[in-house]
Amino acid sequence: MPDQSGSSRKLTGGFDTNLDFDFADPAWAAFARSAACSITSYTDLDVLTTGLRQQMFDFSYLPSSNCFFLREAPYRGIVSAMTPITKRAAQSSVFVVAKENPATSWHQLRGKRLGYINTYCTTSYFSPSILLAREGFALKDFFDAFPVAAWQGQIDTMLSGGIDATMVYEDVWLAQPSNAERTKVLARLDGLPTPPFIVHSSLDAAVCAELKQTLLGLKPTIEAGTLYAGFADYQDARMQRWFADLAALPGLARAA
Numbered sequence: 001m002p003d004q005s006g007s008s009r010k011l012t013g014g015f016d017t018n019l020d021f022d023f024a025d026p027a028w029a030a031f032a033r034s035a036a037c038s039i040t041s042y043t044d045l046d047v048l049t050t051g052l053r054q055q056m057f058d059f060s061y062l063p064s065s066n067c068f069f070l071r072e073a074p075y076r077g078i079v080s081a082m083t084p085i086t087k088r089a090a091q092s093s094v095f096v097v098a099k100e101n102p103a104t105s106w107h108q109l110r111g112k113r114l115g116y117i118n119t120y121c122t123t124s125y126f127s128p129s130i131l132l133a134r135e136g137f138a139l140k141d142f143f144d145a146f147p148v149a150a151w152q153g154q155i156d157t158m159l160s161g162g163i164d165a166t167m168v169y170e171d172v173w174l175a176q177p178s179n180a181e182r183t184k185v186l187a188r189l190d191g192l193p194t195p196p197f198i199v200h201s202s203l204d205a206a207v208c209a210e211l212k213q214t215l216l217g218l219k220p221t222i223e224a225g226t227l228y229a230g231f232a233d234y235q236d237a238r239m240q241r242w243f244a245d246l247a248a249l250p251g252l253a254r255a256a
Contacts, residue, residue, distance in 0.1 A: 009036070010036045010037065010038045011035045011036060011037045011038070011058045011059070011203075011207070012037075012038050012039075012040075012056065012057045012058050012059075013037060013038070013039040013040070013057055013058065013059050013060060013061070014039075014040055014041075014042065014048050014051050014052060014056065014057040014060045014062070015039055015040070015041045015042070015048075015060065015061045015062070016041070016042060016045060016048065016061065016062045016063060016066075016195070017041040017042060017043045018043065018117060018118075018150050018151075019061060019062070019063070019081075019195050019227060019228065020227050020228075021061055022218075022220055023039070025218055025220065027214055027217055027218055027219075028214060028215075028218065030214075031210065031211065031214040035207060035210070035211075045062070045063070045066060045118055045119075045120040048060070048062060048066070049062075049066050049069055049070065049120070052066075052070055052073055052075065052198075053069075053070065053073055055073065055074065055200065057200065058199065058200050058203050059197060059198065059199045059200065059203065059211065060075070060197070060198050061195060061196075061197050062195060062196070062198070063120050063121060063122050063195055064080075064122050064192070064193035064194065064195055064196060064239060064242060065120050065121070065122045065125075065126050065242070065246065066120050067196065067198065067239065067243075068242075068243050068246045068247075070198075071243070074200060074201040074202070075198040075199060075200055075201065076198060076199060076201065076234075077196040077197065077198050077234035077235075077236065077239065078196075078197050078198070078199055078208065078211070078212045078215070078234055079196065079197045079212060079215045079216060079231035079232065079233065079234055080193065080194045080195070080196050080197075080231065080232055080233070080234050080235040080238075081194040081195045081196070081228035081230075081231055082194070082228060082229050082230045082231060082232055083171045083194065083228065083229070084171055084175075084220075084222045084226045084227070084228065084229035085171045085174050085175065086170070086171060086174075087229075088194075089194055089231075089232035089233075089235050089238075090190075090191050090192060090193065090194060090235065090238060091122075091123065091169060091170065091171065091192045091193075091194050092169075092170040092188055092189065092190045092191070092192065093122070093123035093124070093127035093167050093168065093169060093170060093188065093189050093192060094167065094168060094170050094173055094185045094187075094188045095128065095131065095165065095166075095167045095185065095186045095187040095188065096155065096158070096165065096166060096167070096168060096173065096179075096183040096184065096185055096186070097109070097158070097164065097165045097183065097184060097186060098158060098159060098182065098183055098184075099181070099182055099183055099184050101164070101165075101184070103186065104186070105186055105187075106131070106132075106165070106186050106187050107135075109143070109164060109165055110142055110143075111142075111143070111144065112143060112144065112164035112165060113143070113144045113145075113146070113162075113163040113164045113165070114128065114139075114143035114144065114145040114146075114163060114164070114165050114166060114167075115145075115146065115147070115148035115154050115157055115158065115162070115163035115165075115166045116128070116145060116146075116147055116148070116154075116166070116167070117147060117148070117150045117151075117154070118147055119147075122192055122193070122195075122242075123167060123168060123169040123192065124154060124166060124167050124168060124169075125139075126245075126246060126249075127167045127189045127192065128143075128145075128167040129249055130189065130245050130246075130248075130249065131167070131187060131189060133248065133249050133250070138250065143165075148162065148163060148166070151168070151169065151172045151225075151227065152172055152175070152176065152225070154166040154168045154172075155168060155172075155173065155179055155183065158183070159182055159183070165186075167189075169227075170188070171227070172227070173185075175224060175225065175226075176224075191238065191241075192238075192242065193235055193238045193239045193242050194228065194235070195228065196234060196235075196239070197211075197212075197215055197231065197234075199211065215231045216230075216231055216232070216233075218230050218231065
């Protein structure tokens with residue numbers, strides 16, 4: 001559990017490296033200095049999730065689906081990320097194949113190779129899992145599914161022949177016009193929760209308020225490859241709907 005003794009203690013944070021948080025933003029840098037923040041970034045989200053279950057961090061920036069596995073941990077959301085192109089605190093995931101692929105539906109791709117980022121990813125792993133589950137299929141039974149490079153890397157891996165299909169965060173797909181020219185969308189899921197910032201229940205209320213104010217006040221520069229751009233109030237209702245979808249996946253609720 002985060003140590004609450006003394007006002008000069010460091011605040012500890014656990015972040016998902018793939019979310020590409022802008023630590024150099026002046027407003028964030030000022031908060032991090034004043035609050036003596038110590039951030040650890042992870043590519044292995046099993047390790048991050050385990051650390052949060054063990055209450056190692058005061059706060060975390062992580063995929064929304066990770067929070068499903070933290071329902072019994074004493075953390076709560078304070079903000080949700082905003083998408084850079086569609087400019088919402090909600091995201092969409094599109095199921096894409098190469099333009100020359102003859103398939104007109106994902107149903108025609110049984111046994112084909114599907115690439116995802118990691119097994120906690122909302123847009124690339126759980127989105128296709130839910131898409132298939134709604135029609136009675138399990139992802140690992142239907143596809144030869146395995147991890148590939150993240151975001152544009154998913155699309156590039158597909159176009160180079162490394163996989164046959166992927167489900168990718170729509171703002172990534174929209175960011176490069178060539179993606180629409182070289183790929184086609186066979187399905188989509190909309191209204192998905194974006195990555196949240198969560199805080200431990202023991203975090204001092206004044207510090208928590210300052211953290212939230214800092215995050216809501218960030219004014220990121222949107223460039224090619226920007227994944228998320230600023231934050232909005234935490235989208236609890238959207239998260240709860242997503243949790244219900246995840247709970248309906250066979251075996252997942254028991255694993256949480």
